[in-house]
Amino acid sequence: MARKTPSTKTLRQLFAHSGNQCAFPGCDHPIFNKNGILIAQVCHINAANEGGERYNADQTDEERRSYENLLLMCHRHHIETDIIEDFPEEKLREIKKIHEAQFSEEGREASEKMIRQLKFEIDYYWNRLSKKEFDFEELKVERDFDKEILDLFDELEEHIKSISNYCDICAESDSTKVLRIDLTELFKKLGLDYEKTEKVPHYENPLINRNWDLHHIGRPNYFSHLYLCVNQLKLKSIEILLKNDSGNEELRNLLDRYQKEFEENYSNSYCVD
Known part of the structure; x- marks a missing residue:
């Protein structure tokens, strides 16, 4: 089963409480760079899929992608915390709690930058398609890209x-009825006797219940x-x-x-x- 991605609301909450830095203790790697581009990773405390680190079979898919099960880290510390012996579930939840306690309103600006960046990329994509040129312009399939x-x-x-x-x-x-009418007309045009086809048993006639x-x-x-x-x-x-x-x-x-x-x-x- 495909993993469910976090909702926009959950991501906004994560970014707002991140302080725009990696949650790993002592790490100040930014979540977004100065251009508002995401340069960190959304990490699961309990893995999203079976076989992953700290996977909890008792969790629902919604719990796995919930705010409480996610934290933001740089790539390096995301990899390091995959070592379960050093970073069991309780340790990661403590890291999340301590990190997010440092921030309240801070990080909202980074969150808004992410949303603006995402909106820009989406708008750019559809705008580019709307202006796309075709070799056979008169034959292209028309689409309304503004449809909701x-x-x-x-x-x-x-x-x-x-x-x-x-x-x-x-x-x-x-249907047998229409095929009979069409073939009768065709046989007449060819001067053939359609009635002779009646001698063929119905179970051998490919035109019966076609x-x-x-x-x-x-x-x-x-x-x-x-x-x-x-x-x-x-x-x-x-x-x-x-x-x-x-x-x-x-x-x-x-x-x-x-x-x-x-x-x-x-x-x-x-x-x-």
Whole structure:
């Protein structure tokens, strides 16, 4: 299972209490340089993944990426504290407590620099893509890079519906009824007797129930999984947004709505067999 990265809120809290220096006793290595670039590392007291230093199987993923389980160190001391015999869990928690007790409001400026730097890099990336030149400009796929997360989900769901409609059209064209009509017309144009095909047993006729399993079993199961995946991803995204903006009533209402919709959809989802 992939490790969960710390939330923006947790990182902001860490940076604000770091004093902009490594938490290791006596080390004054900065967390951010004068240009606001992060030059240290976010370290776990109890490892994020099984097999790591001081891994605690009883912790949840949220506890592993929580503020209480993280501290900021330079690369050198991050490596040194991986020696468990010298730095057990209790020792690292003591280091964190003593270091952060030295700082209250100090470090906020470094935190804001980090956020500004990150925002600049994100804006620069999308701006660069929006101005990207293509060899065949008239054929490129147009994208709106200013769309928000929920708008992108709406667009994705529309694309899924379009694909489902295309599949319906294909299923209809593969039906025995439509194939019979099309072939009858074709045989007439060629001066052939279509009725002779009736002598072929239905189980040997490739035009009877053509691709039936794909259309009536494979396709419904595929789209059931696809819709559940998209809706679960939408719900998880709202959860993340709400964690970083817990007072947002609109997000709270969306979370309640999406939770009810997902539970209802999941409760009524069965594989076709």
